[in-house]
Amino acid sequence: MNVAEQTRTQAQAAKEAAEVLATASLEQRNAALQEMSAELIAHEDAILAANAVDIESARADGTGEALLDRLMLNSERLAGCRQALAELCAIPDVLGEVICGRTITQGIHMKEVRVPLGVVGMIYEARPNVTIDAASIAVKTGNAILLRGGKIAQRSNEAITVALQAALRTVGLPVDSVQNLDATDRASGNELMKLHGLVDVLIPRGGTGLIKTVVENSKVPVIETGSGNCHIYLHAAADPTMAHNIVMNAKCQRPSVCNAAESLLVDYSVAEELLAQIAPELVAAGVTLICDQDTLRIARAAGVTDDMLREATDEDWGTEYLDMQISIKLIDGVDEAVAHINKYGSMHSDAIVTSDFETAQKFTSGVDSAAVYVNASTRFSDGGVFGLGAEIGISTQKLHARGPMGLTALTSTKFILEGNGQIR
Amino acid sequence: MNVAEQTRTQAQAAKEAAEVLATASLEQRNAALQEMSAELIAHEDAILAANAVDIESARADGTGEALLDRLMLNSERLAGCRQALAELCAIPDVLGEVICGRTITQGIHMKEVRVPLGVVGMIYEARPNVTIDAASIAVKTGNAILLRGGKIAQRSNEAITVALQAALRTVGLPVDSVQNLDATDRASGNELMKLHGLVDVLIPRGGTGLIKTVVENSKVPVIETGSGNCHIYLHAAADPTMAHNIVMNAKCQRPSVCNAAESLLVDYSVAEELLAQIAPELVAAGVTLICDQDTLRIARAAGVTDDMLREATDEDWGTEYLDMQISIKLIDGVDEAVAHINKYGSMHSDAIVTSDFETAQKFTSGVDSAAVYVNASTRFSDGGVFGLGAEIGISTQKLHARGPMGLTALTSTKFILEGNGQIR
Numbered sequence: 001m002n003v004a005e006q007t008r009t010q011a012q013a014a015k016e017a018a019e020v021l022a023t024a025s026l027e028q029r030n031a032a033l034q035e036m037s038a039e040l041i042a043h044e045d046a047i048l049a050a051n052a053v054d055i056e057s058a059r060a061d062g063t064g065e066a067l068l069d070r071l072m073l074n075s076e077r078l079a080g081c082r083q084a085l086a087e088l089c090a091i092p093d094v095l096g097e098v099i100c101g102r103t104i105t106q107g108i109h110m111k112e113v114r115v116p117l118g119v120v121g122m123i124y125e126a127r128p129n130v131t132i133d134a135a136s137i138a139v140k141t142g143n144a145i146l147l148r149g150g151k152i153a154q155r156s157n158e159a160i161t162v163a164l165q166a167a168l169r170t171v172g173l174p175v176d177s178v179q180n181l182d183a184t185d186r187a188s189g190n191e192l193m194k195l196h197g198l199v200d201v202l203i204p205r206g207g208t209g210l211i212k213t214v215v216e217n218s219k220v221p222v223i224e225t226g227s228g229n230c231h232i233y234l235h236a237a238a239d240p241t242m243a244h245n246i247v248m249n250a251k252c253q254r255p256s257v258c259n260a261a262e263s264l265l266v267d268y269s270v271a272e273e274l275l276a277q278i279a280p281e282l283v284a285a286g287v288t289l290i291c292d293q294d295t296l297r298i299a300r301a302a303g304v305t306d307d308m309l310r311e312a313t314d315e316d317w318g319t320e321y322l323d324m325q326i327s328i329k330l331i332d333g334v335d336e337a338v339a340h341i342n343k344y345g346s347m348h349s350d351a352i353v354t355s356d357f358e359t360a361q362k363f364t365s366g367v368d369s370a371a372v373y374v375n376a377s378t379r380f381s382d383g384g385v386f387g388l389g390a391e392i393g394i395s396t397q398k399l400h401a402r403g404p405m406g407l408t409a410l411t412s413t414k415f416i417l418e419g420n421g422q423i424r
Numbered sequence: 425m426n427v428a429e430q431t432r433t434q435a436q437a438a439k440e441a442a443e444v445l446a447t448a449s450l451e452q453r454n455a456a457l458q459e460m461s462a463e464l465i466a467h468e469d470a471i472l473a474a475n476a477v478d479i480e481s482a483r484a485d486g487t488g489e490a491l492l493d494r495l496m497l498n499s500e501r502l503a504g505c506r507q508a509l510a511e512l513c514a515i516p517d518v519l520g521e522v523i524c525g526r527t528i529t530q531g532i533h534m535k536e537v538r539v540p541l542g543v544v545g546m547i548y549e550a551r552p553n554v555t556i557d558a559a560s561i562a563v564k565t566g567n568a569i570l571l572r573g574g575k576i577a578q579r580s581n582e583a584i585t586v587a588l589q590a591a592l593r594t595v596g597l598p599v600d601s602v603q604n605l606d607a608t609d610r611a612s613g614n615e616l617m618k619l620h621g622l623v624d625v626l627i628p629r630g631g632t633g634l635i636k637t638v639v640e641n642s643k644v645p646v647i648e649t650g651s652g653n654c655h656i657y658l659h660a661a662a663d664p665t666m667a668h669n670i671v672m673n674a675k676c677q678r679p680s681v682c683n684a685a686e687s688l689l690v691d692y693s694v695a696e697e698l699l700a701q702i703a704p705e706l707v708a709a710g711v712t713l714i715c716d717q718d719t720l721r722i723a724r725a726a727g728v729t730d731d732m733l734r735e736a737t738d739e740d741w742g743t744e745y746l747d748m749q750i751s752i753k754l755i756d757g758v759d760e761a762v763a764h765i766n767k768y769g770s771m772h773s774d775a776i777v778t779s780d781f782e783t784a785q786k787f788t789s790g791v792d793s794a795a796v797y798v799n800a801s802t803r804f805s806d807g808g809v810f811g812l813g814a815e816i817g818i819s820t821q822k823l824h825a826r827g828p829m830g831l832t833a834l835t836s837t838k839f840i841l842e843g844n845g846q847i848r
Contacts (some may be wrong), residue, residue, distance in 0.1 A: 023789050110811075115792075215620060216643050221645065221821060245845060245847050253847075342443060371841060372841070373841045373842075373843070376842070376843030387526055387528055399541070399645040399647075399836070402838060403839050412822035414795070414827065420799055421669060423672075423673035424677055
């Protein structure tokens with residue numbers, strides 16, 4: 001059997017497992033999570049040994065240190081995963097929730113009930129902790145999951161899957177509920193994207209290239225996640241201290257994540273005053289400023305040296321740097337800010353700083369993003385922070401789920417209708 | 425400009441229109457619907473004249489009478505469309521609904537609010553009334569819409585669109601909110617499926633082939649609709665009269681629609697008793713029976729002649745006839761019924777007839793369909809009947825919307841977060 005056939009066979013097994021999982025009780029699903037935690041301890045040596053081989057092999061192939069760090073597992077990181085499992089256990093069940101219900105024509109009782117999606121496919125990069133997170137969230141929500149991680153994490157993911165399947169076996173749930181695909185071959189990912197009818201949703205998590213490939217090629221419905229070209233807009237009525245704090249936090253606190261700021265818009269009328277302070281501070285923190293003409297002038301006047309400045313091109317307004325760089329543009333009022341963000345943004349998280357009520361309203365209703373902020377940092381965009389429980393990712397599409405996705409993003413609904421012989 | 429370029433240009437204009445529509449008030453959107461009704465009267469002669477040319481041209485090309493009937497408009501059918509417009513006006517707004525809200529970390533006020541999807545693409549067959557339905561539902565929910573109807577309805581759809589755009593112009597909403605694509609060229613449909621980033625969702629409505637093509641080729645997220653291989657399962661504890669009534673209604677009342685029954689499952693223990701009555705009555709109504717071996721024997725014993733019988737192949741269990749035919753299979757209990765339906769069904773609407781409580785529960789929780797019935801006909805699956813207001817179609821996928829889709833299926837949500845300077 002080649003890898004494509006193997007993938008299809010695994011998906012078929014996942015579909016059968018999903019039918020059993022769909023009617024598993026909350027107690028059984030939570031017991032599986034507890035057993036997963038125990039099996040991760042029991043299998044820790046095997047997992048770390050497999051991970052060490054992955055790391056060694058990736059390093060020999062010239063993989064960079066940042067990627068190696070993401071790939072690396074140790075006791076502390078596995079303990080973090082077990083902590084997440086314990087927290088997931090404590091989250092109330094989302095299955096069976098009655099979304100709405102009423103008595104319809106001829107006295108038929110109708111209710112719309114939350115049910116699992118079925119089979120979830122996850123395509124992601126070389127972060128083995130995602131394997132544990134994704135598998136446990138799937139089981140909590142009654143879904144089977146096919147995991148297609150990064151090629152360089154294959155041994156780690158396989159060892160983790162062995163542990164997770166042992167847990168499923170212990171509690172009497174189908175072991176095929178959690179399966180690791182062969183990530184060493186492109187064929188597994190390509191086949192996964194073709195399995196319309198077997199796989200109910202594909203969630204790509206990772207870089208822009210990975211997500212674009214999946215969106216463009218998948219016949220299975222996709223939830224697009226991730227890329228965040230987030231803006232901070234400093235309105236004429238912005239409080240200067242607040243403006244300063246929010247820009248510095250959104251840009252510098254953790255520049256590599258999707259909810260970090262990538263672009264700064266400033267009203268002309270207050271640009272000199274605000275940027276004279278903020279520009280040098282950003283530079284002092286190590287941020288390169290990618291500026292329009294007016295901002296270049298203001299930054300130079302404020303003492304910023306040319307090695308930390310670059311003139312922006314049109315492409316910059318649409319770029320997610322994920323790095324110590326920020327694009328800066330002067331604009332004329334909230335309407336222009338809204339238009340700019342809707343044109344160049346990625347519909348992730350965008351913020352305005354203003355003390356004017358009507359301007360804030362215009363911004364929140366006009367900006368077409370998953371999360372729109374007034375007077376707060378975009379860095380809060382996170383399922384945990386939003387109180388959604390576990391987070392599977394941040395959707396930047398409008399269909400099905402938008403913004404930080406909690407457990408309900410892995411569910412669908414069905415209508416149940418009960419009668420006593422009604423016909424039409 | 426070729427048709428593909430023209431389609432892209434229209435989509436770009438729709439995106440700009442959608443940004444304006446997204447913040448249009450309910451009063452403005454309802455005024456547009458009222459004006460649409462008025463303009464359909466004002467343009468009735470032009471619409472009927474265009475339709476007459478479409479009909480003549482389609483008939484000359486050998487189009488069958490059933491399709492010609494769907495294509496045909498007259499004063500009465502247009503009056504029906506205006507009635508639907510009036511009802512749509514009366515439905516409460518779904519935009520702005522606060523789905524959830526709470527105060528999160530550091531006192532940030534969060535709310536999740538219902539917003540339009542943006543640009544909706546509709547690909548459908550030669551039914552010009554769908555043009556009016558779909559356009560009006562889109563405007564009611566603040567969405568722009570690109571309409572790609574059947575090739576043979578192009579003149580009718582163009583004349584209707586002229587009327588609808590006149591209404592938009594009158595109330596000051598962008599005319600590009602409703603646009604008719606060039607359906608005489610395949611390029612418009614092909615291009616529409618490529619417009620990821622410009623078009624937020626594609627809804628194909630029509631035959632299985634059309635839907636399959638869109639699902640397999642679209643880079644834009646799709647809501648799959650329509651095909652209904654619906655089952656009636658007569659359990660051992662079925663009331664015989666109820667069983668008879670529900671089977672006859674679900675199969676015969678309107679066999680060409682997606683919620684009509686296509687397959688009958690009967691428990692072995694009651695098959696002789698139930699089918700001895702039901703089989704001849706189905707045949708008397710003109711239904712051909714496509715049977716497994718046991719059913720063939722029972723039907724013959726009940727006097728059904730061989731011209732109304734055919735032996736079923738495995739393919740029959742998965743076939744939607746949309747016609748006076750039904751497949752019949754004897755099975756052994758609810759577990760086998762659930763497994764059969766989940767294997768061969770289309771996840772649309774399926775019913776059990778039983779007086780046993782636990783069996784009913786097993787069926788409703790086990791069958792993985794959008795609508796699951798106990799003791800009622802599958803023919804009730806309809807947005808209007810379910811109390812959802814207007815219906816855009818019946819989703820048979822699990823993502824975003826499932827079963828009959830009301831206005832909320834054309835919406836997304838966004839998070840709005842208000843603070844006073846919070847940083848992380």
